[in-house]
Each structure stands twice: as C-alpha cells, then as structure tokens.
Amino acid sequence: MNVHVREDMERHVLRADDGIVMGEDLLKVDHISLSFGGVKAITDISFDIKKGEIRAIIGPNGAGKTSMLNVINGFYHPQEGTITFRGKRRRRVRPYETAREGIARTFQNIALFKGMSTLDNIMTGRITLQKRNMFWHGLWTGPAEREEIEHREAVERIIDFLEIEHIRKTPVGRLPYGLQKRVELGRALAAEPALLLLDEPMAGMNLEEKEDMSRFILDVNQQYGTTIALIEHDMGVVMDLSDRVVVLDYGRKIGDGTPDEVRNNKDVIDAYLGVPHE
Amino acid sequence: MPTPVQAGASVPCTFPQYLLLNAQRFGARTAMRHKDHGVWKSWTWAELSDEVRAFSLGLKAIGLKSGDKVAIVGHNRPRLYWAFAAAQALGAVPVPVYADSVAEEMAYVLDHAGVHFAICQDQEQVDKVLSMVDKLTDLHKIVYDEARGMRDYDHTNLHSIDAIERAGREMLASDGDAAWKEEIAAGTGDALAVMLYTSGTTGKPKGVMLSFDNLVVSARNGNSFDGLTEKDTILAYLPLAWVGDHVFTYAQAYVAGYCVCCPESAETVDSDRREIAPSYFFAPPRVFENLLTAVMVRMEDAGPTKKRMFDHFMAHARRVGEPILNGESVGLWDRLKYGLGELLVYGPLKNRMGFTRMRVGYTAGEAIGPEIFRFYRSLGLNLKQLYGQTEASVYISAQPDGEIRADTVGRPSPDVEIQIAESGEVMYRSPGVFLGYYRNDEATRDTKTHDNWVHTGDAGFFDHEGHLKIIDRAKDVGKLNDGSLFAPKYIENKLKFYPNIKEAVAFGDGRDFCAVFLNIDLTAVGNWAERNNVSYASYQELAQHPQVYSMMEEHVAQVNRDLAGEDMMAGSQIARFLVLHKELDADDGELTRTQKVRRSFIAERYAPLIEALYDGSTEKYVETEVTFEDGRKGKITATVDIRDMKRLPVAGAQKEAAE
Numbered sequence: 001m002n003v004h005v006r007e008d009m010e011r012h013v014l015r016a017d018d019g020i021v022m023g024e025d026l027l028k029v030d031h032i033s034l035s036f037g038g039v040k041a042i043t044d045i046s047f048d049i050k051k052g053e054i055r056a057i058i059g060p061n062g063a064g065k066t067s068m069l070n071v072i073n074g075f076y077h078p079q080e081g082t083i084t085f086r087g088k089r090r091r092r093v094r095p096y097e098t099a100r101e102g103i104a105r106t107f108q109n110i111a112l113f114k115g116m117s118t119l120d121n122i123m124t125g126r127i128t129l130q131k132r133n134m135f136w137h138g139l140w141t142g143p144a145e146r147e148e149i150e151h152r153e154a155v156e157r158i159i160d161f162l163e164i165e166h167i168r169k170t171p172v173g174r175l176p177y178g179l180q181k182r183v184e185l186g187r188a189l190a191a192e193p194a195l196l197l198l199d200e201p202m203a204g205m206n207l208e209e210k211e212d213m214s215r216f217i218l219d220v221n222q223q224y225g226t227t228i229a230l231i232e233h234d235m236g237v238v239m240d241l242s243d244r245v246v247v248l249d250y251g252r253k254i255g256d257g258t259p260d261e262v263r264n265n266k267d268v269i270d271a272y273l274g275v276p277h278e
Numbered sequence: 279m280p281t282p283v284q285a286g287a288s289v290p291c292t293f294p295q296y297l298l299l300n301a302q303r304f305g306a307r308t309a310m311r312h313k314d315h316g317v318w319k320s321w322t323w324a325e326l327s328d329e330v331r332a333f334s335l336g337l338k339a340i341g342l343k344s345g346d347k348v349a350i351v352g353h354n355r356p357r358l359y360w361a362f363a364a365a366q367a368l369g370a371v372p373v374p375v376y377a378d379s380v381a382e383e384m385a386y387v388l389d390h391a392g393v394h395f396a397i398c399q400d401q402e403q404v405d406k407v408l409s410m411v412d413k414l415t416d417l418h419k420i421v422y423d424e425a426r427g428m429r430d431y432d433h434t435n436l437h438s439i440d441a442i443e444r445a446g447r448e449m450l451a452s453d454g455d456a457a458w459k460e461e462i463a464a465g466t467g468d469a470l471a472v473m474l475y476t477s478g479t480t481g482k483p484k485g486v487m488l489s490f491d492n493l494v495v496s497a498r499n500g501n502s503f504d505g506l507t508e509k510d511t512i513l514a515y516l517p518l519a520w521v522g523d524h525v526f527t528y529a530q531a532y533v534a535g536y537c538v539c540c541p542e543s544a545e546t547v548d549s550d551r552r553e554i555a556p557s558y559f560f561a562p563p564r565v566f567e568n569l570l571t572a573v574m575v576r577m578e579d580a581g582p583t584k585k586r587m588f589d590h591f592m593a594h595a596r597r598v599g600e601p602i603l604n605g606e607s608v609g610l611w612d613r614l615k616y617g618l619g620e621l622l623v624y625g626p627l628k629n630r631m632g633f634t635r636m637r638v639g640y641t642a643g644e645a646i647g648p649e650i651f652r653f654y655r656s657l658g659l660n661l662k663q664l665y666g667q668t669e670a671s672v673y674i675s676a677q678p679d680g681e682i683r684a685d686t687v688g689r690p691s692p693d694v695e696i697q698i699a700e701s702g703e704v705m706y707r708s709p710g711v712f713l714g715y716y717r718n719d720e721a722t723r724d725t726k727t728h729d730n731w732v733h734t735g736d737a738g739f740f741d742h743e744g745h746l747k748i749i750d751r752a753k754d755v756g757k758l759n760d761g762s763l764f765a766p767k768y769i770e771n772k773l774k775f776y777p778n779i780k781e782a783v784a785f786g787d788g789r790d791f792c793a794v795f796l797n798i799d800l801t802a803v804g805n806w807a808e809r810n811n812v813s814y815a816s817y818q819e820l821a822q823h824p825q826v827y828s829m830m831e832e833h834v835a836q837v838n839r840d841l842a843g844e845d846m847m848a849g850s851q852i853a854r855f856l857v858l859h860k861e862l863d864a865d866d867g868e869l870t871r872t873q874k875v876r877r878s879f880i881a882e883r884y885a886p887l888i889e890a891l892y893d894g895s896t897e898k899y900v901e902t903e904v905t906f907e908d909g910r911k912g913k914i915t916a917t918v919d920i921r922d923m924k925r926l927p928v929a930g931a932q933k934e935a936a937e
Contacts, residue, residue, distance in 0.1 A: 057559065075816070152316075153315065156315035156316045156317075157315060159315075159316065160315055161426070163543070165542045165545065165546050166542075166543060166546045168548075169549075219427055220432070222429065223427070
C-alpha cells in the first residue's frame with residue numbers, strides 16, 4: 001500500500017503579503033542624525049533591515065539604541081537623513097501612523113495597562129486593525145460584533161502561541177515581571193506587524209525566562225515570518241538569535257554584519273572593553 | 279458530516295469494539311471536550327469514531343501493524359487519547375510515557391518497550407525522542423500533534439497527525455473501511471491492550487502488561503460500583519502513563535460512554551474544572567489540600583459578615599453534613615439549616631472549586647488528612663478513598679457509598695479477593711491482574727504467584743468492620759523488642775496531619791519503644807507565634823521554644839490516644855520525642871527531591887540524637903552541617919530538648935501496653 005502522506009505546513013502569515021520578497025530591504029535608514037539641543041544622540045547612521053531577518057542593535061549604555069528605535073517608530077524626528085519603509089520614503093509621521101503601517105514595539109520599561117487583564121491588554125493591540133468606527137463598536141451588534149469575534153480569535157491564537165492561557169483573565173499588574181514581558185510581546189504581535197521592534201526583551205529576566213523568551217522570538221520570526229529588530233544587552237542571546245548585528249557607540253555606527261564579523265571587529269571590542277577617548 | 283461507523287454484533291471485549299458500539303448507541307452524545315483557543319470544542323461519539331478511524335487508517339498507511347508498540351508522549355490532548363484506540367484497532371500496543379520525564383528516562387522506557395512508533399504532543403516531546411533516536415533501533419516513525427516550530431524538521435520519518443488523518447480519509451474514500459472493521463471485530467479480550475510503565479521510585483521502571491480483559495472487566499466493575507453511566511463527565515488532567523488516568527478516562531469512559539474533558543493546559547486545570555464541573559473526579563490528596571488552603575486564605579480576606587456566616591455554617595456542616603451524606607437520620611431542624619447553608623455557603627463554595635455536579639470523587643495514592651477529608655464530605659461531596667495498583671488495573675479496594683472512613687481504603691472491590699500474608703503484606707487476586715512485566719520474567723515471578731495472587735508490597739490489615747487499612751510499605755514495617763508491630767509511616771502520617779508539624783521521622787524497629795523526630799512547619803507555627811506574641815529570631819529558636827514544645831506534646835499525646843484505640847498499633851505509641859533544630863531539607867540529602875524522608879540517611883546523620891532518645895537523657899548538644907543555597911557549607915549547633923510521653927493502655931486490652 002503506498003499512500004503518500006503530504007506535509008503541507010501552512011504558514012500563518014498574519015498580515016497580507018506586502019510585495020516584498022524575503023531577504024530584501026524592508027526598512028532602510030540613511031544618514032540619520034538626531035540631536036536634542038546641543039546633545040547629539042545619533043550621528044549619520046545608515047543601515048537596513050531585510051525582510052524576515054532578526055536584526056540586533058547593540059552598544060554600550062547611551063550609545064543611542066533606544067533613540068534609534070524611537071526614530072524608526074516615529075516618536076523622534078531626525079533632523080537629517082531619510083527612512084524608507086516598504087520601499088516608500090517616509091515623511092514626518094506620528095507613532096500611531098507607523099503602527100498602522102505595520103511597525104509594532106515593546107518597551108524597555110513595561111508599558112502595559114496594569115489594571116486590565118492579559119486578554120484585554122492584547123486586545124488593545126488590535127485597535128489599529130479595527131475597521132468599524134467607535135459608533136458601531138459602541139452599539140456592539142452586527143458587523144462590529146463579528147469583527148470583535150475575529151479579533152478575539154486572533155488574540156486567542158497569540159495567547160496559545162505564547163502559552164499564557166492560565167493568565168488570560170488575570171490583571172496584568174498581578175503578574176510576575178517575566179510574564180508581563182510576554183504579555184507585552186503578545187500585544188505587539190496582536191497588531192500583526194511587518195516589523196517588530198523589541199527594546200530589551202530580556203532585561204531583568206532569569207536564565208529560564210530568557211530561554212523561554214528567546215524561543216518565542218525565534219518562533220515569531222519563523223512561524224509568522226515577522227521581521228524583528230531588537231536591542232539587547234545579553235551578548236549570548238544576541239549572538240545566538242540574530243542574523244545580523246549593528247553596533248552603535250556614542251551615537252555612531254561602529255560595526256555592522258553577522259554576529260561573527262561583529263565579534264571580531266576591533267572597534268566593537270574597544271567599545272565594549274573600554275578604550276580611553278581623547 | 280461524519281459517516282456513522284457501524285458496530286459488530288457481539289458483546290464488545292476490546293476498546294475499538296466499544297468505540298464502534300458507542301458510535302451506534304450514543305452517536306449524538308458528547309464523547310470528548312477540549313478547551314482550545316479559549317473555547318470548549320466537542321466531539322460526539324460518532325465524530326470521535328470517525329476521527330479515530332481516519333487516524334487509524336492513516337497510521338496503517340505509514341506502516342503501523344499488529345503487534346507494534348506505539349509510544350504516546352504528551353499531556354492530556356484529545357488526539358493522544360484517540361491514538362490509543364487508533365493503535366489498538368490495528369492490533370498495535372500503546373505505551374504511554376510520562377511527558378515530564380527527561381530524555382534519558384524516556385529513552386530507557388522506549389528502548390525497553392521496543393517502540394516502533396512514537397506519537398508526540400509537540401516539538402518539545404519530538405525533540406526528546408529525536409535526541410535519543412540513535413539508541414532506539416526499533417523506532418521507525420515519529421508522529422506529532424502540534425505543528426508549531428516543526429517546519430524546518432526533516433519530514434522523511436516525521437508526520438503530523440493532520441497529514442496522517444488526511445491520508446486516512448483518502449484511504450477510506452478509495453478502499454472503504456470494511457477491512458479495518460473486520461480487524462477490530464477479530465480482536466480478542468486476552469490480547470495485550472496496553473503497557474504501562476510504573477514510575478520507578480524503586481529501581482528501573484517495569485512495563486506492566488494489561489490485557490483488554492483486565493481493563494474491560496475492571497472498568498465494568500468500577501462503573502457499576504459507582505453507578506457511572508454515559509451521562510457522567512470527567513476531567514482528564516493526570517499523566518497518561520499513569521494507570522488511574524488510563525482506567526478512569528479511557529477504559530471506563532469507553533465502557534460507560536461518558537464524556538472526557540481535556541483542559542487547555544496544565545496550568546488552567548482549576549478554572550477548566552470550574553467550567554466543566556465534572557461528575558466523576560479523581561485527585562491525589564495534595565490537590566484537595568491545596569484547594570482547601572486556597573479557600574481558607576480567601577475566607578481570611580473576606581469581610582466580617584461573610585466570614586461569620588462561613589464559620590457558622592461550616593460548624594453546622596461538620597456536625598450534620600456527613601450523617602446526611604451517609605443517609606443517617608438527622609433532625610428536621612438540622613436538615614433545614616443545612617439546606618439554608620447549601621444555599622448560602624456550601625453551594626457557592628462547591629461552585630468555586632468546580633465540584634457542583636460531583637457525584638463520585640476519589641482520592642488515593644497517599645494518606646489524606648482526616649480533617650481535609652471531612653471538610654469535603656461535610657459539604658455533601660461524595661469523596662471516597664480507594665486503593666489500587668497498576669498491576670491490578672487500579673481497583674483493589676474501595677469505599678462503598680455510606681461506609682466512608684478517613685483512615686481506611688474500604689472493602690475489596692467487586693471480583694477482588696484480598697488476603698493478608700503471614701508477613702502482614704496485602705495480597706490480592708482479581709480479573710484485573712496483569713499478564714506480567716514486559717521482558718522481565720524474574721520480576722513477574724517475584725510479584726505474581728503461580729495461582730495469580732499478587733504481592734502489593736504494602737503492609738495492611740482488616741479492621742473489625744472488614745475495611746482494609748494500609749499502614750506502610752511492607753519492607754519498612756518492623757517490630758519493637760516486645761514484639762508489637764512498628765509501622766513508621768503510619769505514625770508519621772498521623773503526626774503530619776497536624777498543620778504545625780511539617781515532617782516526622784519515627785524510630786523503633788528493633789528497639790524498646792517508639793521515638794520520633796519532629797519538624798515544625800515554619801509557616802503555621804510562625805503564624806501562631808505572631809498571633810500569640812511569641813518572639814523568635816530564627817527557625818532554631820522557634821523550634822526550641824518551650825511553648826512550641828508544649829504544643830507538640832499535645833499533638834503527640836493525641837496521636838498516642840488514636841494509636842491506643844487500634845489493636846494492631848497500640849504497642850507502638852510514642853514514648854519520647856524531640857523537635858529538630860533544623861528543617862529537614864533535600865539540599866542536605868535528608869529528603870528526596872519529591873520530599874520523602876530518607877530514613878537511613880537521617881538515622882546516620884543524627885545518630886547522636888537517636889542515641890539520646892534511647893539513653894534516657896533529657897537534652898542533647900548537637901552540631902549539624904548544613905548546605906546553604908549557594909552550595910557553601912556551615913555548621914549549626916543546638917541543645918535539643920527531649921520529652922517523655924505517657925503511653926496509654928490498649929483499648930482492645932489484648933496486649934499489655936509497654937509501660
């Protein structure tokens with residue numbers, strides 16, 4: 001008997017295809033400079049993020065990593081330089097506009113709604129995807145109800161994915177730190193982002209929580225095909241997870257390449273081990 | 279639309295035959311539920327048999343054949359339960375494995391069983407099996423349920439259940455299911471149904487082979503004993519590899535046709551139980567203890583009115599709840615008040631715990647504290663105790679309705695004969711007695727006599743009502759010098775039922791009298807100290823506090839009174855005790871990782887204290903090495919008091935108390 005068993009592993013790409021092929025530029029920053037008054041946070045930085053990769057941004061404290069993320073998601077507006085996202089050069093945008101365009105993020109210090117349940121927090125991630133207006137949702141019948149059910153189903157898939165079924169109804173403020181981080185990741189995923197920005201997803205976690213989080217980041221990348229840019233201080237994690245690393249120091253780019261290239265880059269070693277600056 | 283699967287004509291003797299019968303007789307009744315993505319999904323018996331058929335045919339398509347062993351690795355998922363019937367329909371033998379075991383432990387079982395197929399829940403389990411695939415020469419195929427993370431794996435010998443079911447349905451469409459049904463109809467009761475590996479707390483795990491007859495007869499007896507029908511519901515949350523789960527949620531469910539509910543995940547069992555409210559429920563004592571603690575903690579936080587109401591009605595329930603449950607005569611006024619309590623307190627409480635519809639509940643595995651047991655019974659919950667073993671297809675003895683004691687395990691189950699051997703060991707013979715240990719004839723011969731009596735390894739006796747009482751592992755039971763029986767665990771359990779006592783270690787084998795070490799429970803005693811303005815700076819200081827000693831003395835005196843009331847045990851009343859200056863700890867090797875006392879190690883480590891217990895001194899200076907959490911070692915020193923206890927004359931008066 002020869003019955004062929006087919007293994008078609010359907011890939012759940014959440015957001016509809018945006019026409020960019022895996023491995024091509026999803027986001028490109030060119031000669032970005034950002035300063036606050038006389039303080040230069042970022043000086044003439046250029047790099048790209050390719051679709052489907054995990055891109056790490058590393059650097060010592062104050063190197064400008066978080067500023068860079070804030071520039072990417074439209075919170076800061078650079079004085080010089082251009083940002084191209086999905087092939088379109090971006091003008092001055094507000095964070096909610098970048099969110100609609102498909103950039104979601106998590107924060108260094110957790111920014112969840114403490115009094116709301118895990119489920120409700122993740123539901124808020126769906127707001128940019130809502131089609132009906134507030135009036136319909138106020139009535140909560142017919143199309144709005146159907147839409148709500150769709151959103152809920154999407155959220156339940158994320159809850160299942162992140163293995164947080166047991167805290168579905170728990171107020172987020174009562175959860176331990178590691179779980180809150182996971183909920184925050186869930187909320188970012190709920191927006192079905194094309195680009196996910198993670199600002200220190202593993203800060204303050206113990207080894208086991210870090211392992212779990214690494215697993216989730218890899219799974220998000222593989223299963224949903226989400227492009228990820230992450231800032232992280234744990235070099236072990238960075239080197240294991242990321243496809244390419246960009247290194248910043250004092251607002252300048254000092255290295256860019258695969259983890260191995262970066263590890264052997266003299267400037268990077270100097271920046272991390274500390275070389276006196278004149 | 280599932281096409282109905284037709285059953286054969288004769289009385290079923292295997293589970294696949296029962297499956298076909300159920301699809302016919304209970305076709306539209308719910309057979310299984312699973313909470314998935316936050317919603318309970320369900321399958322009727324007709325749908326279930328349709329799924330199992332597709333699964334089974336698909337397994338056949340990838341080469342599963344009669345006699346093959348199939349490892350089932352994972353938690354309580356519907357498809358893993360289907361895998362049992364799907365494999366059995368082809369004459370293959372399922373071998374469920376503890377999902378929590380590490381790769382090496384699992385490798386031993388899979389290798390020993392010689393499994394050909396492994397059906398895994400998810401990537402985690404697949405990875406474990408793949409990591410030891412070199413050692414498993416018989417293993418051909420790995421099958422998995424959840425596809426997450428598996429995309430980049432080599433799928434030559436790896437298949438998803440989705441794909442297998444699809445292949446099965448294609449086969450059904452092209453070839454029909456006549457051959458499949460014939461194979462099921464040809465199944466006989468004496469065939470090997472399942473191999474369950476004992477957890478292996480003593481030595482290497484042994485593969486207990488159970489036949490369909492063993493399981494079907496046990497399930498039938500179990501169902502009729504407790505009146506279980508197709509209308510009942512059970513929550514499947516215990517390990518698949520454990521015989522209790524296999525019998526309660528597979529064998530009995532197929533025979534009676536009741537509904538099995540799989541929780542969303544191991545962490546959500548409590549809330550899932552609340553939603554399902556099973557009518558038939560099994561849990562080890564630990565679960566009942568934790569539930570009670572959770573309730574009590576919440577009540578402590580409740581407002582004064584609620585708290586007063588709770589206390590008042592719970593006191594009433596303690597007085598009349600059990601007699602009402604046992605059908606004894608209770609005054610009208612008390613009954614009315616109990617009814618009001620049901621409305622105000624007991625009902626909401628049961629709802630909270632998910633016991634609203636519970637008709638039959640069992641606890642087994644360990645001794646349950648009498649207070650905890652009575653608490654649940656007084657709420658009107660029919661909680662009972664049973665005594666069973668893998669080798670017996672669970673049932674050895676169980677408590678019939680209305681004859682419930684906190685300290686017995688009931689009468690012999692239907693069709694079970696029990697005898698107590700010379701040595702005090704409990705032996706039984708029943709239709710559920712296993713075929714033998716797989717590839718281990720020596721162990722089979724040691725356990726099972728030629729005329730089918732099985733050694734349990736437990737010591738016990740029948741009390742005057744004909745109820746079986748289990749006292750200890752047979753090898754731990756000894757004798758005092760005056761010849762009276764000494765069962766350390768029995769005494770220790772009695773002591774540990776007091777919340778203030780965390781651990782107890784009893785000595786007495788080959789000695790003149792019984793003496794114990796006690797460990798205070800820091801949470802309970804610390805709480806007591808806080809309420810009574812007893813100040814202390816360390817565990818050691820609290821443990822040696824005179825008032826704490828008096829408290830312990832009361833507990834020991836009460837245990838002695840209990841022991842005096844039991845003919846067999848009265849001789850081993852506690853003569854002397856001391857409270858240890860440090861907490862027994864697994865880090866110091868005094869407990870196993872599962873928190874069981876390591877008797878011989880403790881005897882060695884605290885030899886001077888044991889000596890002091892028996893040489894009549896009233897205090898003893900000791901130095902003990904301790905290991906801190908970071909691995910450093912240190913010493914603590916203390917002078918430990920030793921107290922004498924009065925031993926009471928034996929109530930039965932056959933034996934002299936050893937005064």
